[in-house]
Amino acid sequence: MDSSPSGLRMDSAPSGEEPTSWDEMYNINLMPTELFLKFRKELEGFRIGLNMEFYNAPINECHGKLVLKPLSYERKWKFIYEPLQHDVQLLSKKIPVTKFLNLQVGIDHSFKLRATGWKWKLTTCLGGDGVSRIRNKTSLGVCPGVDFRFGWRADYVLPEFTGQVPRSSFAFTTTEII
Numbered sequence: 001m002d003s004s005p006s007g008l009r010m011d012s013a014p015s016g017e018e019p020t021s022w023d024e025m026y027n028i029n030l031m032p033t034e035l036f037l038k039f040r041k042e043l044e045g046f047r048i049g050l051n052m053e054f055y056n057a058p059i060n061e062c063h064g065k066l067v068l069k070p071l072s073y074e075r076k077w078k079f080i081y082e083p084l085q086h087d088v089q090l091l092s093k094k095i096p097v098t099k100f101l102n103l104q105v106g107i108d109h110s111f112k113l114r115a116t117g118w119k120w121k122l123t124t125c126l127g128g129d130g131v132s133r134i135r136n137k138t139s140l141g142v143c144p145g146v147d148f149r150f151g152w153r154a155d156y157v158l159p160e161f162t163g164q165v166p167r168s169s170f171a172f173t174t175t176e177i178i
Contacts, residue, residue, distance in 0.1 A: 032056055034137075034151035041145060045071050077106075086111035089119060100124050 033056050040049040049067040054060075063085070069078035080089040091106035101124050108119040139149040 032150055033153050034149075036147075036149040036151075038147040038149065039145060040147070042071060047071055091119065094123070097122075 035054040035056075037052040038049055039051075040047055042048075047067075047069055049065075051063075051065040051067060053063040053065065055063070064083060066081045066083070067078060069075055075093055077093070078091050080091065081087070082089075088109045088111070089106055091104055094102040094104050097103050101122060103120065103122055105118070105120045107116065109116045136153075137149055137151040139147050142148050
């Protein structure tokens, strides 16, 4: 039952079978998830953009967005209009919470639903939605004012290690001072 001298057992193989190599104990699935085509124009201290966003996972979707944001380094907001969804958003820039965690807050109005509400989003490159995943985005400048960005993700499943550590490893002794 034990596969190593320390008593650890790897539970990634079907019951009763032990994996024969490290390659059988993990799985990494690399796939493109989003393609963005961004057209941008700078006018009097603001950037106006048209974003065409194509998503591959979990379903194939296309979103069009008009974006307006200030060009200053201290930029604190951006305005987004999504004509197909009839949605208007005023969002803060991403606020770093930790090295890998960002917070973005704002207000959202849906003309289709006739509803207004707060919008907030926590983002990280290390996953989300209960899935172990690494996400990354890369942008390429096609020509001045036109960017092509693609995003990818790597889903991974790591083996589970279970077992017991012998008591002798954690023996504590106390001495009484009289």
